[in-house]
Amino acid sequence: MTTSSPEPLLALSGVNTFYGQAQVHFDLSISVGRGHIVCLLGGNASGKSTTMKIILGLVKPRSGDVSFDGASLLGLTTPQVVRRGIASVPEARRLFADMSVRENILMGAFVRNDRDAVAQDLDRMLTLFPRLGQRLSQRAGSLSGGEQQMVAMARALMSRPRMIVMDEPTMGLSPLYVDRVLELIRTINQDGVSVFMVEQNASLALEIAHEAYVLQTGRIVLSGPARALKDDPRVRDAYLGGSEAA
Amino acid sequence: MSSWLDYTINGLIVGNVYALVAVGLALIFGVSRLINFAQGSIYLVGAYIGWVAVVQLHTPLPLTILVVAVAAALVGLIIERFGLRPLQNSVRIAPLLATIGISFVLDQLVMLTFSPNPRALPSQLPDVRFQVGNGTIGPLDLLIAGVGITSALLLFVFLRYSKLGWAVRATAQDRDAAMQMGVDVNRVNQAVFGIAAALGGVSGMLVGMYYNQIDTAMSLQATLKGVVAEVVGGAGNVPGAVIGSLLLGLVESYGVAVFGTSYRNLFAFLLLVVVLVLRPNGLFASARQAPPEPLTGTFIAPSRPVRIPRWALLVAAGGFAILPLFPVSFYVLQTLINAWLLGMLALSLTLVAGTIGQVSLGHAALLAIGAYTSALLSLTLSVPVGLAIIGGGLMSAALGTLLISPSFRLRGHYVSIATLAIGEIVSLVILNWESVTRGPIGISGIPPLSLFGYDLISPTSIYWFSLAVMVVLALLQARLLGSHLGRSFRAIRDDDIAARAYGLSLNRYKSLAFIFGGFAAGVSGGIAAHLYSYINHETFNTQQSILALTVVILGGLGNVVGAIVGSVALVGLPEVFRLAAEYRILIYGIVLLLLVRFRPQGLLGTI
Known part of the structure; x- marks a missing residue:
């Protein structure tokens, strides 16, 4: 088990989740250190996306605790969780398709009331994601998948979060955009935002992550520094497709 | 014999009234994917509150409109809070049925309070007609048009420039994503129910004045017309609801001109069926859009039946x-x-x-x-x-x-x-x-x-x-x-x-x-x-x-x-x-x- 820093920013401890009769998580414990990128790897139906929903308060665990910066998140509604400083880049982006790109990005600042600083942050996003500058008044639904991912990341950053949770940020993107997205995640992290990401593409995720967990049918089967996991034969066999990847 | 221009004016005015109902339905459908069958009851309540204000309290017209809007909005908020919010996590048919139940209860309460006999609702406006081309238009027509246009503008400004308006639009497009931006969807629901009810109530009052008569049968008719207009415009589409309403008003008015009054509703429902069959997402939806409905059986509450020997x-x-x-x-x-x-x-x-x-x-x-x-x-x-x-x-x-x-x-x-x-x-x-x-x-x-x-x-x-x-x-x-x-x-x-x-x-x-x-x-x-x-x-x-x-x-x-x-x-x-x-x-x-x-x-x- 990793103990990255004395007090992690986000900690799931002993979480058990159920959908009706079916148990999704078995005694799940994950921690995200301050300033770290942590990724959760796992195949289909391993419980990855549910982990995201637990953090965001969209699904309630039956037992266990989720704490952020020392305070429990259980019992909070999703908007309350967001106000604590967690932003999300949901699976498949989930942009507001009929709103403009500008409106989408500004929706990310919904919890903020400092208009001037929000306007400055919007400018900052346009330097971070220069492509979006020409797209500001376009319908978000009309953008390409990669551009939509940029909007989703900009939108998440607009709340000035302490942590961003990302659900499969590279899914369905062209190889060019995959590299770009990974690079951006690193940039965001270097600005002091912790990142918790769920990924199916292990080799990519392990390249940028500090620590990683491997989830299999609801249980953590492996965890440790990303570097170590990358060379772990078990990860290589299960997720990196044996010798052809890495 | 009225001129075609008269029928056109009448169609547009009636369409304006429908729009006030349909826009509320569209807002609610957009945010909660619910057809609010109680909308007509709020319209009815609005008409009767208007009657109490005008006939018993003798309020001046602007104050009457304000009183009706506020009182109807309150009714809407109560419906949302106590009728629908407890059903948030139940099967999809539950809220629809609840609004039907609520409309029964509201209609009956109005009927028990005011008796089923029709009442006159005077408009307090001078009874003059201005000549426009070969048709005429009266002050009440202008009032209805004015209320309609003002509401549309206010709504546009609200949705486009206010924070809550943004939240409404975001929730309508993706409820989960909106929550992840920190939007409190309960407040959004409240807002749209309040707005929808205020518009619906004012609409009921205006219709009462237009025909100088109100009765409890208005409720179901209003719901039906509002739903027709909303679906014609595309469920959940606010501008579409306005255009659908005007279209409905015109179709009805011309239908009456050609075939007679008893055909009015027939045209409304035929229009609905035609639109549902040919363009189930409304006239203005892009053809490819999937219908905003679940694909699987979440519509019916699953359970184990009681076995009876x-x-x-x-x-x-x-x-x-x-x-x-x-x-x-x-x-x-x-x-x-x-x-x-x-x-x-x-x-x-x-x-x-x-x-x-x-x-x-x-x-x-x-x-x-x-x-x-x-x-x-x-x-x-x-x-x-x-x-x-x-x-x-x-x-x-x-x-x-x-x-x-x-x-x-x-x-x-x-x-x-x-x-x-x-x-x-x-x-x-x-x-x-x-x-x-x-x-x-x-x-x-x-x-x-x-x-x-x-x-x-x-x-x-x-x-x-x-x-x-x-x-x-x-x-x-x-x-x-x-x-x-x-x-x-x-x-x-x-x-x-x-x-x-x-x-x-x-x-x-x-x-x-x-x-x-x-x-x-x-x-x-x-x-x-x-x-x-x-x-x-x-x-x-x-x-x-x-x-x-x-x-x-x-x-x-x-x-x-x-x-x-x-x-x-x-x-x-x-x-x-x-x-x-x-x-x-x-x-x-x-x-x-x-x-x-x-x-x-x-x-x-x-x-």
Whole structure:
């Protein structure tokens, strides 16, 4: 088990989740250190996306605790969780398709009331994601998948979060955009935002992550520094497709 | 003789009024994917609050509008908070049914408070007409247009520039994503219900002034018109709702100009059916967009049905069969006859709504078709009554299935809207097709029930006859449900895409269900016609359709025994408590609300 820093920013401890009769998580414990990128790897139906929903308060665990910066998140509604400083880049982006790109990005600042600083942050996003500058008044639904991912990341950053949770940020993107997205995640992290990401593409995720967990049918089967996991034969066999990847 | 310009002006003004209702419906649908059937009741409440303000408090016009808007908004907030928010995590049909229940309760409360008699609602505006081209326009027309345009502008500014407005739009597009941006969707719901109710209330008041008359029948009409306009414009599409409303107003006005006043509503509902069939997402939706409905069976509350042993059913049936041999009053038999007739309708609806998942809100139309066919066959062609009733059943099965078939491609809420419209169309055709149906006069002197030449006139014989018919229909239906066909029906209800992937033809199975259900309902209507000896186009109305739906939900959707138990309970209980007729509908509404909240699977569970 990793103990990255004395007090992690986000900690799931002993979480058990159920959908009706079916148990999704078995005694799940994950921690995200301050300033770290942590990724959760796992195949289909391993419980990855549910982990995201637990953090965001969209699904309630039956037992266990989720704490952020020392305070429990259980019992909070999703908007309350967001106000604590967690932003999300949901699976498949989930942009507001009929709103403009500008409106989408500004929706990310919904919890903020400092208009001037929000306007400055919007400018900052346009330097971070220069492509979006020409797209500001376009319908978000009309953008390409990669551009939509940029909007989703900009939108998440607009709340000035302490942590961003990302659900499969590279899914369905062209190889060019995959590299770009990974690079951006690193940039965001270097600005002091912790990142918790769920990924199916292990080799990519392990390249940028500090620590990683491997989830299999609801249980953590492996965890440790990303570097170590990358060379772990078990990860290589299960997720990196044996010798052809890495 | 009015000019075309007059009809155009009238159409646009009426369209403006519809728009105030439809925009609220669109906002609510956008945010919570719910068709708010209580919108017309808020409109009604608005009209009566306007009446109290104008006639009793003598408020000046601007203050009247303000009072109505605020009071109606409060009603909307109460509905949202106590009627709908507790249902947030229940099955998708629950909120829809709850709004139907709420509308029953509100309408009845207004009726009990103000009596059903129409009242005059003066507009306080000078009665002058200005000449415009070859038409005329009055101050009230201008007021309505002004309120409409002002509301549209305010709404535009709200949605485009306010934070809450952004939240409303974001929630409408992706509720989960909006929550992840920190949007409190409960507040958004509150906001749209408040706005929708304020607009709806003001609309009701304006219509009252326009016709200088208000009565409690306004409610359902307003809901229907608002829903038509909203669906024509594309459910959830706010600008679309405005354009749909103006279009509806114009179509109606020109229809009246050409064919006469009694055709007004016929055009409205035909427009709806045409749009639903050709462009189910509305005139302005992009063609590729998937319908905003779930694809799988989250529409019906799943549950384990209560098993009733066969002997218990036999004992119950036997008990009811020998009941007339005991000294029971006329009144009890009469009540149970009504229950058996309703039971047949409920059997039909529970098959269509419960087993195959097409929640029909126009089922009374099947009664009407059966009743008219049977009455006319026996009256004009002297067909023996027994055969005429069977003829009514067959006609209901054939015509009902044919009429409903355009809605086979629709899902969920849209089926309910389409069936509601088709029900209204049947009633309006009966009203207007005078050469066959005798129009508004109705059919009188229908021969009494008879079988093989023997008249069934005594309550006992009518009781046995209707009980026997219902039991036979119930046995047939139970048999059907246990067969391969029944399983196919349920498969279509639970996941029509998967059912199609397994090679089930949706049209064929839905047709079979409606043919069987149509027959049962038609027979019920036929018996009723001979029992009442007089029927007209309002004998079988929407209220009856909703009553049947309440029965079916009370018993448990798809549950054959449940349909009968529900009928006995809903017909019997008000009698047991000797409630006056006007309280009955109120009770039905409350029963529906409580069921949806606390036992959506009904007494005996869904099958």
